[in-house]
Amino acid sequence: MPTLAIDGKQVTVPDGTTLLQACEQAGSPVPFYCYHPGLSIAGNCRICLVEIEKMPKLQIACYLRAADGMVVHTTSDEVLKGRQEVLEFLLINHPLDCPVCDQAGECWLQDYYMEYGLYNPKFDEQKVKKPKAIPIGPHVMLDAERCILCSRCVRFCDEITKTGEFGIFNRADHSEIGIYPGKQLDNNYSGCVVDICPVGALTDSDFRFKCRVWYLGSTKSVCPGCAMGCNIEIHDNRERTARPHIAQGARVMRLKPRYNPDVNQWWMCDEGRYGYKFIDERRIINVQLRTNGTARQATWDEALDLVAQTFLRLTEKNQQDRIGVILSTHLTNEDLYVAKRVFQELGIQNLTVQGPARPGSSDNFLIKADKSPNTRGVQALGLSFESAKVLEQAARKELSVLYVFGHDLVDVYGEEAVKAAVASLELVVFQGSNINRSCEVAHVIFPSAVYAEKDGTFTNCQDRVQRLYQAFPPLGDAKPDWQILLEFAKRLGLPLNFLDAESIFKSLATLEPAFQGLSYELIGDHGALLKSGEVAQ
Ligand code: SF4
Ligand code: SF4
Secondary structure, X not given: OOEEEEOOEEEEOOOOXXXXXXXXXXXXXXXXXXXXXXXXXXXXXXXXXXXXXXXXOOEEOOOOEOOOOOEEEOOOHHHHHHHHHHHHHHHOOOOOOHHHOOOOXXXXXXXXXXXXXXXXXXXXXXXXXXXXXXXXXXXEEEOHHHOOOOOHHHHHHHHHOOOOOEEEEOOXXXXXXXXXXXXXXXXXXXXXXXXXOOOOOEEEOOOOOOOOHHHOEEEEEEOOOOOOOOEEEEEEOOOHHHOOOOOOOOOEEEEEEOOEOOOOEOOOOHHHHOHHHHHHOOEOOOEEEEEOOEEEEEOHHHHHHXXXXXXXXXXXXXXXXXXXEEEEOOOOHHHHHHHHHHHHHOOOOEEEEEOOOOOOOOOOOOOOOOOOOXXXXXXXXXXXXXXXXXXXXXXXXXXXXXXXXXXXXXXXXXXXXXXXXXXXXXXXXXXXXXXXXXXXXXXXXXXXXXXXXXXXXXXXXOOEEEEEOOOOOOOOOOEOHHHHHHHHHHHOOOOOOOOOHHHHHHHHHHHOHHHOOOOHHHHOOOOEEOOOOOOOO
């Protein structure tokens, strides 16, 4: 473990630590473009220059390993002059695009120019022209003029996806980033190159020109796209929507991966990244009642009273076995726990869970075939997957009520089977966020919040319980599932009084063996594992 002096401070770092990492550890961070902790070291941008005593000239901190006895200066006059000159070089051919560049506001050229540049430009020749606004794949646009040739995108596609689409072509000031002839940037993680491009050379076709980044609000969350549960940030336009003409309120503008060393590191897949659009598609925003095939808008009170009365009548007659409930693997642990408590306290045995209709695609990196964010949460709460049995009971006329959460049963079992199952039912309740074919057979529809609109936790395929935070309020009349269930429970006289998702989790962590000892505090930003051995595989 070498000990070295950085700006007069002694630090001891593990063997193999780069000088750049050691500087960060010593509280003297140095700027960088080409360095990325998840990629190999290229050492080509040259901006991480530092001065090391007894070395004849400035050195790049990303490439050198910290060594015992080194005396390093990160802010000497020579270092500051060196950085300024590197910046001037990098900007010689950079277009003055900032007003129309999507990266403005989160561009490392802008930031470092303000921090280390502020020079009087000496260069007055014509800038080299390169291709602009070229779609290089379904999700990414290239502006080669803005590229500083840091090679992060090249290394990402060589080392992480191993698809090798990018190359640097030509020589000297005509060097140019591009895609190999006949290729497209169309791998499963292509959006990540936009995240790691430090400038506006690679921009996201989906986000381009949608919102200036200084209007974005950010919320920590977890991708609901598959069982991996990649950590993400939800970026919404809340600052813009303070303006009254945007009646809908804040909406998702983009998703970005959030670093979690144990789950997704710095990355996320394209399916998850662009999968947020369901949040605003075919949303259920009102409570609805359907009688004789005609649907009408209703109040929460009216609809909850109606459902509660039916449940009370059946339970009073000891006919709980005529009620079937199908929960969903898209519900949070908190939603599932409240549902379990409510329906079990009513004595309902036909309480089960439906997962996705079929497995999806997967790979050897992040993408899982299980497209549910909370299958392990369902299993940890001891709930079963027997929805087929419940539907069969309904088809045999053994049920009077079916309460379905979110899933499209038609997609899973087909139209005929669902129609046959619900034909004799007195009451079908659908609680969900998006319209699907199961809604068409429901007598009561409760609008529920999507993951971005509520607090809670999902348990990923590694048994890691991870937190989601509410980015913005639910659309229309929608509410978090647990809240709807608690209002329902109140009408049934059940003593369940939780104030928020955290108080539900506290109760869950006390009563459910697999979750024992966990708390929101312990889960923190990177999640915490379920108690091993308490969940069936
Ligand atoms: S496109 Fe961006 S990430 Fe790729 S080499 Fe250029 S600046 Fe670096
Ligand atoms: S791998 Fe799964 S959890 Fe991760 S971003 Fe993709 S869909 Fe979302």
